[in-house]
Amino acid sequence: NAGVTQTPKFQVLKTGQSMTLQCAQDMNHEYMSWYRQDPGMGLRLIHYSVGAGITDQGEVPNGYNVSRSTTEDFPLRLLSAAPSQTSVYFCASSYTPPTFHSGNTIYFGEGSWLTVV
Amino acid sequence: KQEVTQIPAALSVPEGENLVLNCSFTDSAIYNLQWFRQDPGKGLTSLLLIQSSQREQTSGRLNASLDKSSGRSTLYIAASQPGDSATYLCAVTRGAQKLVFGQGTRLTINP
Numbered sequence: 001n002a003g004v005t006q007t008p009k010f011q012v013l014k015t016g017q018s019m020t021l022q023c024a025q026d027m028n029h030e031y032m033s034w035y036r037q038d039p040g041m042g043l044r045l046i047h048y049s050v051g052a053g054i055t056d057q058g059e060v061p062n063g064y065n066v067s068r069s070t071t072e073d074f075p076l077r078l079l080s081a082a083p084s085q086t087s088v089y090f091c092a093s094s095y096t097p098p099t100f101h102s103g104n105t106i107y108f109g110e111g112s113w114l115t116v117v
Numbered sequence: 118k119q120e121v122t123q124i125p126a127a128l129s130v131p132e133g134e135n136l137v138l139n140c141s142f143t144d145s146a147i148y149n150l151q152w153f154r155q156d157p158g159k160g161l162t163s164l165l166l167i168q169s170s171q172r173e174q175t176s177g178r179l180n181a182s183l184d185k186s187s188g189r190s191t192l193y194i195a196a197s198q199p200g201d202s203a204t205y206l207c208a209v210t211r212g213a214q215k216l217v218f219g220q221g222t223r224l225t226i227n228p
Contacts, residue, residue, distance in 0.1 A: 004160070033215070040220065041220070042121075042206070042218040042219060042220045042221070043161075043206070043208075043216075043218040044218075045215040045216070048215065058215055059215070090160055090161070092161075098148075098149070098151075098210040098215065098216050105163045105166070106151070106163055106216070107163075108153075108160035108161040108162070109160050110158075110159055110160045111158070111159070111160055
């Protein structure tokens with residue numbers, strides 16, 4: 001199993017450019033999410049999805065779009081990059097949402113380092 | 118708003134020592150609490166998950182406890198090894214399908 005795969009690993013963008021961070025998982029997980037990690041801020045939820053065709057906003061959704069056309073893929077789109085979006089982005093997946101009482105392991109990708117200049 | 122705090126931000130101990138990492142949260146109405154490990158340049162790896170009805174979980178040399186009433190969790194690492202060096206994050210789940218993370222404790226085990 002590849003687990004959660006993120007591409008690209010590193011990216012430099014100019015202000016105003018758009019791009020898509022790719023996330024794919026091969027574990028048939030229904031729940032997928034995107035976080036950003038910034039120094040002193042911890043990880044913050046951007047968007048999440050509880051299944052194909054269903055997405056919702058997290059804590060910091062502004063400037064980002066997502067879609068979930070398949071169970072496997074959950075791309076994150078930056079519409080018009082800004083320096084404030086310089087961060088490390090993590091995609092995560094699990095079989096059920098983290099609030100499900102039975103609990104289940106959440107798997108993270110290795111991160112995408114994005115710099116906006 | 119749920120806030121999660123981890124103190125200290127960094128900890129350095131000699132190899133072989135037992136150590137405790139701390140996590141506190143402001144809202145005790147949580148579903149569960151998880152501890153993660155993050156190596157430099159890598160993603161997060163789930164270590165232990167404690168349901169709100171549980172008091173502790175153990176995995177090998179790791180033991181995590183949960184005291185909801187006081188809003189605290191601890192991660193106990195026994196007989197520390199240099200390979201335990203990493204950043205350890207705790208996260209709580211309350212609602213809105215999300216984890217709320219602390220900022221992490223960067224642990225260094227000195228040989």
